[in-house]
Amino acid sequence: MASCSQDFPFEIMDVVELLHLRIRRRQANSVYADCPFCGDRRGKMNVNFVKNVWRCNYCGEHGGMLSLYARLNHTTNSDAYREICDALQTGDFFWDNGAERKEQTNSGIPLKAGSAEVGLLQADKQKPKGLQQSPRASAQEIHQTLSMLFDMLSLRPAHREHLCSAKRGLTDEQIEECGFKSTPPHFLCRSLTEKLMKQGCTVQGVPGFYLDEKGNWTVKFNTRTSGILIPAVGVDGLIHGAQILLDVPMKDKDDPPEKSGAKYIWLSSSNKHMGITSGSPVHFVGNPFARTIYVTEGLLKADIAHYLMNRSFVAIAGANNVAQLEPLFALLAQNGTELIVEAHDMDKYSNEMIAKGSSRIYEAARRNGMDCRRLTWNPNHKGIDDWQLALRRMEQQKKEEKEVEKRYLDLPYRKQKFRIYQLEMNGLQTIPFAFKEVRAMRQAGYEQPPASEYRLVLDTEFPCPENLEEKELLRLLKEQYGSLVPQDYRGRPLAPSDVVELYGQDGRSYFYVNTESFEPVRFSPFLARPLQQNT
Template identity: 55%
Template sequence: MPGFYLDDSGRWTMNFYRKNAGILIPAVGYDGMIHGLQILLDSPLKQKDDPPDKSGAKYIWFSSSSKNMGVTSGSPVHFIGNPSARVVYVIEGLLKADISHCLTNRTFAAIAGANNTSQLDTLFALLAQNGTEEIIEAHDMDKYSNQMTSNGASKIYLMARKNGMACRRLTWNPNYKGFDDWQLALREKEQREKEVQRMNFKQQYLCGKCDFTYIDGCVELWHTRAEKDLDLTEYLGLTKEEYQIFLAQGNQVLKDLLDSQRVFRRFCIYQLCLGETQTVPFAFKQLDALRKAGYEQPPAAAYQTVWSAEVCCPKGQNDMEVLGRLFLDFNEHLPEDYRGRPLAPSDVVELDCQGKRTYFYVNDCRDFAPVRFSPFLCKRLPEPAQKQE
């Protein structure tokens, strides 16, 4: 049994020491039996010659191959879900597969590393015999920046085809590295939408999140509210002067007053051109990864223009606040005809302020670095194919 061996006294014991202390994660086979155990280490292991900035190994197999009567587990495939599922997802990481299954109730096969695909062949043959029709490759989004991960994903495709099954690559919002991170974020989305709903009428109108007629519905809601903690002025978010104008002169005058407090700013979104097998070293990564890849500024020729529009802002809102809003808007509620990805690290956003264009590299939802950028070198998304009548 992997991880067990005979000690010098001839007694069976386990290959556990302080350096490999951690959480045991079972690798369960297609037959429902535990074929091996991974250890999620309390302290990552580093080799003596590793550079200081290299992170150590987080996972190792529970093994005793170097011990008396010991044995290695190899690198077994972990399977969780329905053995007769029509669709099976392949993911990198045993724990990631368990979490993803709990969040979605879908069926997952997990390998311990992106290129540890050899044992998938046997599993795929069993799945095909049992009715599985499609394999979905769901490796982390670094498959667009890491050539080894991308190569491993390609092997899954070829292996699925060999066993008579269709295969496709799954992509998602690149702000979330793993499938499990993305699914957790979807669960939190409802809570964030409730936060937007708690914005008062004035806040929503100045940000362009509602039209002016929404004020009538707000007034009706205030009258039916059980709580009487806010008067109507506070509930709408108006100043006392604005409320008096609303009462004395009506909707149109108040609308004109609020319109004078907001402004429309032009913006463009540029994203890297990425294909199924193409990788870019800094894709979905921060500015330091771009510099490490040998670029001082984002290479515009590697980008494409995916969106150009206006955003409504309260007057006085600075560039960072506008960019923060765009980051949220282009993650939660993408426009119907928007064909780009959700806004993410490595994207470039152009802001137009009174005819002056400035460019920002997206590091994360709160960090946008000013950069030089030449949009004339960018490609444009191909026009969508016309539907046949």
């Protein structure tokens, strides 16, 4: 069989149509479709119909058009080639010990015996026509244009308030240092672009810029994509692109109601005439000569964590978007970096796709001679920025606890015995309901918490008012062990998926920890791993 896809009598979009893949959006040289391998329905699989290749930016699966068909149909590439040709009624093939001969027209296009050339012509008409794209401008040109664009923009009060809120925790000085701005209204796009060109900036080949239907250069901002503009700065200090934190998450019309929608998009013009893709550049903040550097997912998250921790951070746009880490890691290793710390969100313990991306960070670090470790934290907080902001609020939590103590100070007390069981997490293992509510556990196929997956981490007693109701007692336990835990406590902070046992003379009762409540459950403690002794 011919090894080059240009020799095939079909193209990758023919395969996409045969497999009935749902196309979510079209760009100049590619389309984005739902991935049939991981089942993600957000259009994360890029199908490049110029190169005849595909890649899912969520699960990382990729390949050529034969492998796309073969993997889904559990067959070989040779059989996939034959079946596709049969389905499209193109080509005449003779199979002999794996070899194959083609009958060709004078033009070199394989045809099925007795078929009309009009079939191939019709297939060609159905193929998406690629928009003409600009060649990418140089890194210096992109930096100059985007820097001057940011200088022309301002930050709206509502956006500044959001960045300074408890959710983000940035100061005005940090906001200015990061260069965050608000996206401009659509009617200013032409005039902004003209000003940039008058000041000697290159706009052709810069992500976000394109030629409109009247032949004028402009930049792609509109009402639907309004939000906070975040510069993507490389380790070289140059701006290589920009992300937008959307004011209103972007949803597809067919998305289920419970789906939140995309919160971040790249400033890109790949679906416009003479536009260019953003390329998902890697973001860096901190000291490029640091011995330890953290890697997380999300530009804004990295900026916030950098200021909270005073550490150097690399940010990628998606858990599996690790291809551009290779050259960066090579440079960091030369700069003296010895340790890479993977700091993806805590759902890396329950989401196999995120866990898969984490393992690729390990591999890339080790290929470049650096060690790599996984960072974990209080699972009540999803991201590293959330966790660090929570630590900042610890002093306030201490004051609140003192108020609780005063409230019960004059009441008669008793000692309530209790135990805490937590999921045993080893290495890169994932458990579908780890740190999630009881609903996720049942969706994973468990009616009750599987005790064999748990370990006893605490067996002690808790002083509490004598007539305290069970619900209030559990709340006090959550306050005590949810963030500020005793020094000799060997477990994680109390979080969803943990199991609490209350026991005493009246018997035993078990509760699954949800985010805001406790669910009574059955539990078999003798199946759980025993309490580890202090060493």
